[in-house]
Amino acid sequence: MMAVCDDILRCPTCKGPVERKGSVLYCAACNATFQRQGGLWDLLPPESSNLKLSERDHYSERTNYYLYMHNTWCGSPFYRHYHDSFLDDLRRLPPDSLILETGCGLGHDGLELLRSGYRLVETDIAPGQLREARRMHRECGFSASSAHLLADAENLPFATGSFDGAFMVASLHHLPDPLASLKEIRRVLRPGGVFVLGTEPNSWQNYTIYPLGKILLWLVKRFAGKGIDTAEMVSEADKLAEGFSRNQLSGLFETAGFSRWILKPAGYFSAAIFFLSTELSQLIEHDVRLFPLERLAVPLDEALGRLPLISRYPWHWNAMTC
Ligand SMILES: [Zn+2]
Numbered sequence: 001m002m003a004v005c006d007d008i009l010r011c012p013t014c015k016g017p018v019e020r021k022g023s024v025l026y027c028a029a030c031n032a033t034f035q036r037q038g039g040l041w042d043l044l045p046p047e048s049s050n051l052k053l054s055e056r057d058h059y060s061e062r063t064n065y066y067l068y069m070h071n072t073w074c075g076s077p078f079y080r081h082y083h084d085s086f087l088d089d090l091r092r093l094p095p096d097s098l099i100l101e102t103g104c105g106l107g108h109d110g111l112e113l114l115r116s117g118y119r120l121v122e123t124d125i126a127p128g129q130l131r132e133a134r135r136m137h138r139e140c141g142f143s144a145s146s147a148h149l150l151a152d153a154e155n156l157p158f159a160t161g162s163f164d165g166a167f168m169v170a171s172l173h174h175l176p177d178p179l180a181s182l183k184e185i186r187r188v189l190r191p192g193g194v195f196v197l198g199t200e201p202n203s204w205q206n207y208t209i210y211p212l213g214k215i216l217l218w219l220v221k222r223f224a225g226k227g228i229d230t231a232e233m234v235s236e237a238d239k240l241a242e243g244f245s246r247n248q249l250s251g252l253f254e255t256a257g258f259s260r261w262i263l264k265p266a267g268y269f270s271a272a273i274f275f276l277s278t279e280l281s282q283l284i285e286h287d288v289r290l291f292p293l294e295r296l297a298v299p300l301d302e303a304l305g306r307l308p309l310i311s312r313y314p315w316h317w318n319a320m321t322c
Contacts (some may be wrong), residue, residue, distance in 0.1 A: 059128065096117060111142075166195070268310075
């Protein structure tokens with residue numbers, strides 16, 4: 001099936017072993033079968049909530065849009081600095097470690113880990129994006145060290161203790177039940193394995209910047225008649241998401257059973273500049289990038305993140321368990 005994860009695949013629902021039966025995977029314990037969809041094994045649970053189905057379609061259908069957006073993001077000093085920061089936390093694992101990413105999207109962070117010599121299992125619920133991730137990883141020569149399968153972060157189809165490391169980037173806030181997902185990740189990590197969370201939104205913007213931004217967008221549309229419908233580009237889960245305060249994230253880690261973790265502030269001014277230039281680009285339908293400003297802001301943000309009260313209010317969080 002997929003050399004990297006053949007022997008650790010399990011039924012997403014009952015966690016029983018799955019066996020190859022003709023063209024399907026079969027779980028004898030609960031009599032479930034799993035098919036291949038467009039070349040990807042579909043190990044999603046038989047039932048999914050409407051919200052998850054809507055997320056799957058949203059991200060799958062907009063694969064090209066997100067590819068385009070990624071191309072405009074990847075040169076951003078803010079993006080690069082905070083992605084390198086959580087990738088470096090994973091790079092403490094010995095070479096050849098097996099790493100899981102849930103909600104991998106287009107797989108750009110995974111590619112960095114493959115290049116660093118790790119074995120990687122990428123999962124997502126959106127087949128369009130996952131296929132794109134697989135294409136890119138194969139094109140870069142990592143067919144043998146990577147596997148890609150459709151899976152739900154709250155019902156992982158892997159045996160307990162399978163992975164040396166796991167990570168999730170800007171995805172936890174899309175999930176209806178983030179705690180269930182963290183518990184699943186802890187289950188599939190071996191004892192002493194590392195979990196890394198990348199660029200999860202903090203909660204304060206939901207009471208401040210985002211409502212203001214919505215009013216501003218509405219005004220611009222109303223009086224200038226300009227700008228694409230950004231609501232169309234925001235997924236249902238993103239509309240519902242509230243981000244995580246430091247206490248909320250700590251509470252989730254603790255309840256999920258992790259014993260130690262570090263929360264790291266990920267961006268203040270650099271994140272704001274990145275966010276505003278992205279929004280402005282959509283509004284005027286022209287790419288606005290303020291990379292030199294972001295570059296100046298990153299060291300300032302690093303300093304701000306070390307101040308007692310201010311450290312609670314970064315734009316995003318990175319986190320690692322230890
Ligand atoms: Zn089963």
